Amino acid sequence: MHERVMRVLEFDKIKEQLAEHVSSSLGRDKAVKLTPSSDFAEVVRLQEETDEAANVLRIKGNIPLGGIFDIRAHIKRAAIGGMLSPYELMQVASTVHASRQMKRFIEAVSEEEISIPILVDYAEQIIVLAELEESIKMAIDDNGEVLDGASEVLRSLRHQLRTKEARVREKLESMIRSSNASKMLSDAIITIRNDRFVIPVKQEYRSHYGGMIHDQSASGQTLFIEPQMVVELNNELQGIRIKEEQEIQRILIELTVKVAEQQPELETIVDILTELDFMFAKARYAKKIKASKPLMNNEGRISLNKARHPLIPIDEVVANDMNIGIDFTTIVITGPNTGGKTVTLKTVGLCTLMAQAGLQVPAYDGSEMAVFDEVYADIGDEQSIEQSLSTFSSHMVNIVEILKSVHYNSLVLFDELGAGTDPQEGAALAISILDEVYKRGARVIATTHYPELKAYGYNREGVSNASVEFDVETLSPTYKLLIGVPGRSNAFEISRRLGLNESVIENARSHISADTNQIENMIASLENSRRQAESERDEAHDYLQDAERLHKDLQKEMIEFYEHKDRMFEKASEEASELIENAKAEAEKIIRDLRKMRIEKQAEVKEHELIEARRKLEEAAPPKIVKKSAVKAANKKHTLSPGDEVKVISFGQKGTLIAKKSDGLWEVQIGILKMKVEESDLEYLGSPKQEQKRHLATVKGRDYHVSLELDLRGERYENALMRVEKYIDDALLAAYPRVSIIHGKGTGALRQGVQEYLKNHRSVKRIRFGDAGEGGTGVTIVEFK
Incomplete structure (x- = not known):
C-alpha cells in the first residue's frame, strides 16, 4: 500500500491507538510497523489470529502477558562473548518465565475444548527453559541485585564485609560519643567517602584524629577524615570488596554463558511472545472500538453492516450500511457540504486497510471485506505551495498517478471529483474519469457536487447513486448514507426556512430548467418512498417480534396446561383405582361369603356367574396412565x-x-x-417404511392406516392432483368420514385444481374451507358420502 494513501486515510492513527493495548515493547514495535497485506491467504490467517485472541479474551477476561522484555540485544551480546549485567539477566529470566506461563495458559484453555489451533501451534513452539530461569533467579533478585546465595564464596565474602563494617562503625561511634566530640565534630554522624568510612571534623581539629582526609565541605570548614585507628580496618574492607566484585563477575559470566547456550531457543521465545502480544493487542483494540471479524473474499465484494469510522467517538459517530461489488461496482455520492460524504469514503477505505492488516472492523457481525492489491485515494486539498499547484491541479496530479496503475483488483476513492474548475468541464471530466476506472474493473466510490453526475448512476450499468441525508427542518445533516438515492439541492427549502421571501424563491425557481426541476422532484419522491418503506419495515419488524413473543408464551401456556391436565387426570385415575380396589376387596369378601353360603345352605349361586361378576368389576377399573x-x-x-x-x-x-x-x-x-x-x-x-410394509402385507380396508390429512405444499400441480386421487381412494378404503387436504394459499391455482377435482368425485359429499383453527383458506375439508 502507498504511504500517502495510508496517511490520507489516517491509518497511522489506528496504529497509534493499537499500540496503546500492547503489553511489551516487542508488541509496540510490531504495532508501529503494521502494514496491510494484499495476500489473501495471509489476510485470512491474520483475521483468524485476531479472532482466536478475541475469543480467549472474551472467555477468560485476561491473559498472563506481563514481564516480557525485548532481550534480543542481550542474547546477541551473550552469543559473542560479552557479559550481561544483573538487570539484563533478570530481564532474560522474566521473559522466560512469561513464556512458560503463557504456554501453560494456552494449554489450559485448549483443554476446555475451546478451538484455538493457532495459539496452540504457537505454544508448542515455546521451549520451556526452566533450568536457565531457575539458575538466574537463584543468583539475582527482581531488582537486578546479585543475591548472597549466588555462590558459597559470595556468601562468605559478604558475611566478612558485614562483620568488618560493624567493627569499623563500632570504633567510629565510640569517637563521636566521646565527651569532646561535640566540640570537634561538625555533626555526630558516620558517613562514607570513596567507599571508606569517615567522620566530619571541624577544620581547626584536623590533627586531633590523625588519619586521611577524603573530602571537605563547600565552605572548607568541615573535613571528612578517616581516623588513623580505622584505616587498617577500611583497608581490609576494600580488599574484601574487590574479592566480592570478582566473584560477582565470575557468577555473571557463568550465567551469561548459559544464556548464550540457549540462543536459538531464546530467540524463538522472543518471536512467539511478540506474535502473542500483538495478537492480543489487536483483540483488545477490537473490544475497545466494538469491532467484529469480517468475512474476507478476493472477489471485490464489500458489505459493511452499520459501519463506523473508528477515529470518531462511538457516542458521536453515525453508523451506515455500505455495499459495493455485488450489484454495482461504482457508487457516486452526492449531498451538501459537511454532510458526511468524505467520512463515508474514509470509513470504507480505513476499514479495508484495517481488514487487510488483520484488524477487526468497527461494524456489526456478518460484514464482508475484500482483499485488494492496492487502495487509491484522492481525498482533501493537498495543493503544494512549493510547486505552485492549484486545488484542481493537485487533484489531477493524484488522479493521473492513479490512472497509471489502477486495475480490476483496486479500490479507488475520489473526493469531490472534478472540483476546482469550470462546472461544465469539471463534470464532463469527472464522468470520463469514472468511465475509465469502471472499464478497468476497479471498485470506485466518488463524491461530487455536480448535478450532471446524479444521472450518471441511471445511465450506466453497474453504477449506483447514493447521498447523505439532510434534515430541512433542523437545517442540519443526519450523516445517514442512502444507497440508490441521489442527493438533491436543498437551497430553496433552506432559504424558505431561514425566512427568504417566497416571491424571491419562486423567481429563482423559474431560472431552473424543467429537467432539473423534474430530477429534484423525482429525488424528493424517492426520499419520501424510502422513509415510508423504512417506517413500514420497522413496524413489520415490531409486529413480528410481538407475534414471536406471543407464540412462545402460548406454547409455554399450552405445555403447562397439558402438564396440569395430565397431573389432574393421573391423580383422578389413582383415586378411582383406589376406590375400585376397595370395591374389589369388598366384592371378593362378598363372593367368599356367597360361596360359603352355597356350601353351607345349598344356595343356587353358580361358579361361572361369580367369575363373570369379577371380570366386569376388573373392566370397570380406569386405564393406567x-x-x-x-x-x-x-x-x-x-x-x-x-x-x-x-x-x-x-x-x-x-x-x-x-x-x-x-x-x-x-x-x-x-x-x-x-x-x-x-x-x-x-x-x-411408527415410520414411513413400516407403514409401507404394513400396506403391502395388509388387505386394504377399514383397518388400513391412512393419515387424516394430506399436505400438498411445495408440490407441482400435476403431482399434487395424482397424490389427491390416490389419497381419496385410500381414505375411502379406510372408511374415513372426513379428511383434510392442505394446499396452502399461494396463487390459488393449486387450491382451485384440487377443489375442481373433488367437486366431480362421485364419493365426495361436500367440501369446504377450513375454519380459523383448521388453517382457513389454506385447507380444504372433504366429507364423504
Whole structure:
C-alpha cells in the first residue's frame, strides 16, 4: 500500500491507538510497523489470529502477558562473548518465565475444548527453559541485585564485609560519643567517602584524629577524615570488596554463558511472545472500538453492516450500511457540504486497510471485506505551495498517478471529483474519469457536487447513486448514507426556512430548467418512498417480534396446561383405582361369603356367574396412565429420525418429525403447525417404511392406516392432483368420514385444481374451507358420502 494513501486515510492513527493495548515493547514495535497485506491467504490467517485472541479474551477476561522484555540485544551480546549485567539477566529470566506461563495458559484453555489451533501451534513452539530461569533467579533478585546465595564464596565474602563494617562503625561511634566530640565534630554522624568510612571534623581539629582526609565541605570548614585507628580496618574492607566484585563477575559470566547456550531457543521465545502480544493487542483494540471479524473474499465484494469510522467517538459517530461489488461496482455520492460524504469514503477505505492488516472492523457481525492489491485515494486539498499547484491541479496530479496503475483488483476513492474548475468541464471530466476506472474493473466510490453526475448512476450499468441525508427542518445533516438515492439541492427549502421571501424563491425557481426541476422532484419522491418503506419495515419488524413473543408464551401456556391436565387426570385415575380396589376387596369378601353360603345352605349361586361378576368389576377399573419414563424406555428401542410418526405427549397430538435441532430439540409438524419439542416429550408411533410394509402385507380396508390429512405444499400441480386421487381412494378404503387436504394459499391455482377435482368425485359429499383453527383458506375439508 502507498504511504500517502495510508496517511490520507489516517491509518497511522489506528496504529497509534493499537499500540496503546500492547503489553511489551516487542508488541509496540510490531504495532508501529503494521502494514496491510494484499495476500489473501495471509489476510485470512491474520483475521483468524485476531479472532482466536478475541475469543480467549472474551472467555477468560485476561491473559498472563506481563514481564516480557525485548532481550534480543542481550542474547546477541551473550552469543559473542560479552557479559550481561544483573538487570539484563533478570530481564532474560522474566521473559522466560512469561513464556512458560503463557504456554501453560494456552494449554489450559485448549483443554476446555475451546478451538484455538493457532495459539496452540504457537505454544508448542515455546521451549520451556526452566533450568536457565531457575539458575538466574537463584543468583539475582527482581531488582537486578546479585543475591548472597549466588555462590558459597559470595556468601562468605559478604558475611566478612558485614562483620568488618560493624567493627569499623563500632570504633567510629565510640569517637563521636566521646565527651569532646561535640566540640570537634561538625555533626555526630558516620558517613562514607570513596567507599571508606569517615567522620566530619571541624577544620581547626584536623590533627586531633590523625588519619586521611577524603573530602571537605563547600565552605572548607568541615573535613571528612578517616581516623588513623580505622584505616587498617577500611583497608581490609576494600580488599574484601574487590574479592566480592570478582566473584560477582565470575557468577555473571557463568550465567551469561548459559544464556548464550540457549540462543536459538531464546530467540524463538522472543518471536512467539511478540506474535502473542500483538495478537492480543489487536483483540483488545477490537473490544475497545466494538469491532467484529469480517468475512474476507478476493472477489471485490464489500458489505459493511452499520459501519463506523473508528477515529470518531462511538457516542458521536453515525453508523451506515455500505455495499459495493455485488450489484454495482461504482457508487457516486452526492449531498451538501459537511454532510458526511468524505467520512463515508474514509470509513470504507480505513476499514479495508484495517481488514487487510488483520484488524477487526468497527461494524456489526456478518460484514464482508475484500482483499485488494492496492487502495487509491484522492481525498482533501493537498495543493503544494512549493510547486505552485492549484486545488484542481493537485487533484489531477493524484488522479493521473492513479490512472497509471489502477486495475480490476483496486479500490479507488475520489473526493469531490472534478472540483476546482469550470462546472461544465469539471463534470464532463469527472464522468470520463469514472468511465475509465469502471472499464478497468476497479471498485470506485466518488463524491461530487455536480448535478450532471446524479444521472450518471441511471445511465450506466453497474453504477449506483447514493447521498447523505439532510434534515430541512433542523437545517442540519443526519450523516445517514442512502444507497440508490441521489442527493438533491436543498437551497430553496433552506432559504424558505431561514425566512427568504417566497416571491424571491419562486423567481429563482423559474431560472431552473424543467429537467432539473423534474430530477429534484423525482429525488424528493424517492426520499419520501424510502422513509415510508423504512417506517413500514420497522413496524413489520415490531409486529413480528410481538407475534414471536406471543407464540412462545402460548406454547409455554399450552405445555403447562397439558402438564396440569395430565397431573389432574393421573391423580383422578389413582383415586378411582383406589376406590375400585376397595370395591374389589369388598366384592371378593362378598363372593367368599356367597360361596360359603352355597356350601353351607345349598344356595343356587353358580361358579361361572361369580367369575363373570369379577371380570366386569376388573373392566370397570380406569386405564393406567403411561408416564414419560415408560415413553423414554420405548423410545430407546427405536432411534428417532426425520419422517417418523410420533405423539407429542404434552399436547396429546400426533405429528411427523421434520429435523433435529442443534439444541437437542426436534422440529415436529402437527397439522399445519411446526414447533420445537423436547425428545423426552415424544412417543414413537411408527415410520414411513413400516407403514409401507404394513400396506403391502395388509388387505386394504377399514383397518388400513391412512393419515387424516394430506399436505400438498411445495408440490407441482400435476403431482399434487395424482397424490389427491390416490389419497381419496385410500381414505375411502379406510372408511374415513372426513379428511383434510392442505394446499396452502399461494396463487390459488393449486387450491382451485384440487377443489375442481373433488367437486366431480362421485364419493365426495361436500367440501369446504377450513375454519380459523383448521388453517382457513389454506385447507380444504372433504366429507364423504
